Amino acid sequence: MDTFPKLLMRHARERGARPAIREKDRGIWQTWTWRQFADEVRLLAAALAAEGFKRGDHLALIGDNRPRIYAGVCAAQCLGGIPVPLYQDAVATEMSFPIQNAEIAYALAEDQEQVDKLLEIQAQCPGLRRIYYDDPRGLRHYDQPQLMSYEKLLELGQAALARNPGLVDEEIAKGLGNDTAAMFFTSGTTGVPKGVVLTHDALIDRSRAVAEMERLGDEDVVLAFMPPAWIGQNIFSYAQPMVAGYCICCPESPETVVNDMREIAPTYYFAPPRVFEALLTQVSVRMEDAGALKRWLYKYFMAVAKRVGTKLLEGQKVNFLERLKYGLGDLVVYGPLRNVLGMSNVRIAYTGGEAIGPDLFSFYRSLGINLKQLYGSTETSVFVCVQPDGQAKADTVGPAVAGVELGFTPQRELLIRSPGLFKEYYKNPEATREAKDAEGWFHTGDAGYVDRDGHLRIIDRAKDVGKLADGTLFAPKYLENKLKFFPYIKEAVAFGADRDRVGAFVNIDMDAVSNWAEKRNLAYSGYTDLAQHDAVYELVAGCIEQANADLAREPELANSQIHRFLILHKELDADDGELTRTRKVRRSFIAERYGSLVDALYNDQETVHVEAQVRYEDGRTGTFSADLKIREARTFAPAAAKSAA
């Protein structure tokens, strides 16, 4: 079973009546069994073949997690074609690069919104010949010849299968493990995106290694709520279910995820840290509004959980009284809380893609949720390191998964050799050579080391690890993460390479800070206004000073304490190019765009005037100006911090 279509057909035979995909539609969870899913895929593949889709062709898929989008992925693979999922929230211009680069002629779009974007870039992408759409709403009057509805497409499939019933199965049989299975465009923190080419072998090998390690089976259930164009989502809601036979559930809409999660109660869960963070913020905000008794219970039992919850999960010894208290807490607080979060049945929860704050990490673990970290990227078919049960530490990402070899360059850059490595960057041999050397080592670009227990620890991006003017280590992302771990700070950008000290931009977390402001009767008119409040500066300065105190305790990093900061007038936004689609800060872009602000951090100005172009959602632009305050933050001498702590 070396390709996904073959795996699908096996599931259809072996567990044909078990659920493969559920989707909430019109308020009811609708189930597709493995047999139904396989039939749909076969029909769709036949239709694509009738449309002229050939071995090696690319099919773009643009939409949310929908059964039909995943059927499209597999249908393309049946014919030896290559599915290319694109981010559904990308703006039209961002889509034109992948479509041109991969010479995409066929696209399956979810709805009018996506169709509109594709039509908008038609001029730049004349090769895009066919656009199929799932939801016909609003498209009735579109008469572009390249458009066709999904229903119509299936009819073509029926006709094609009637002529030649074995059509698709013959094509599936021709597929080989080292054929390309899929292509994912990395968002790229710098430069243009690159198409990462992954084979069936790579994806299946990695999916299987972790499925075996975690004993995943067809009883498991996953809620698919991250963009399908993200490799993480694709592994969890396509590759791994194909290997392990579990069921994935598609939420009704992005707004209903929390509710759908509670209804489905998944057993296996994967989300980047920011999702866990958002959930925790919601809980904290709601607890602050609760009655006095509830607040007291929550506070008391969360303190118990903090003391012993993690130990219990790791199977360590805990005395009887504490055990009893935890049991009681489980009854009145942790259990209900897990239920509200939809995590009552979660057996394995992963987080990855970014560093997770230690408090955040232990919050979930102390509730009895088996949250673990993993490390990986698109180029490695995700799974490189995974924390095994009972060995989850906040500051590492666990030991290498079976089959993976880790290595390091003298500059501490992490190297990986694994059966899950990508084949190449599409049509970019130069980048491929740079990333993958002659001996098959993939240069991750991350700096880190392996600790005494064999767990990998990542510090920062290797190229971002710089030096301050006095030659001490400067790891911007490490600092930014430290700040982001405070609930009031949403994003941070640290500067300091080749400078004598470190300065930072901060984005406040609107949810948390507005709630905080409300409690203090602080009036504000919007983000910009709130951000420039003296009290808010005070609040953020407090966070930064705590981080500084922490840093002072780490000899290597004590010099990179943050001296001055300002709160930005707007939230950093992927639409403005300031973040990647996976919400990573694009530091150099920001430094360039806000050059005058960076300069102001390093001279003695108290305020700085900013005039910015803002782009509204409908594409219009406007200008905006404000005076931003700059503040000093207290720093600590390395020795003094010890006595203060």
Next chain:
Amino acid sequence: MSDALLEVRNVSLAFGGVRALSEVSFDVRRREVRAIIGPNGAGKSSMLNVLNGVYHPQQGTIRVENLEFRDMDPHRAASLGIARTFQNIALFKGMTVLDNIMTGRNLKMRCNFLQQALWLGPARREELQHRRAVEEIIDFLEIQHIRRTPVGRLPYGLQKRVELGRALAAEPKVLLLDEPMAGMNLEEKRDMCRFVLDVNDQLGTTIVLIEHDMGVVMDISDRVVVLDYGRKIADGTPGEVRGNQKVIDAYLGVTH
């Protein structure tokens, strides 16, 4: 007899000495978006209330398809397939979105009180069928995430959307919208415009709307009636109306 679905002829309405409408005539064609505009106090809402049967005109007739009436009453309007929304939202604040929209199905329910109370077979089947219709509307208006939320807790823009949903639940032939965009921000207005156009396009519902926002009116209407001091001063496509001197005078004021 054109393809008009609704026709108003020579309608005059007075409250004591105040003339709200004087001899107003216009028609509404099947599947069109028809706007009624005019400055404050021009008689727009009065006109809608006449169509809906809340006010009874002293003079004139109203024709709906082949039936002609001296005046309308709300229950008859509803059974003829005329539904409406209100300028000041009139929902049941304590009930959920789902239940509010369900009330819009009221006229379609056939089972009697006893059958419903005892949850007999026909009542159960009927309930399921109505629930499906309501779910279609929830899907159509993209309000799945607030299905179970009490309406009183929702922001204004969403309440307006729910109200539209309740009107749609009656599967109306004609939908009367009284200032559907009033008090909304730009984004909410844009959403609402899209929903109104989708209702018109996908469900084939004829729409009569009153609106203050001229941009909206000119964008989404097929034809516009302009009222001023209770009289019709213009009637035509947005382009025609925009260039009409009387309309410009009415809106910008003119020295007499």
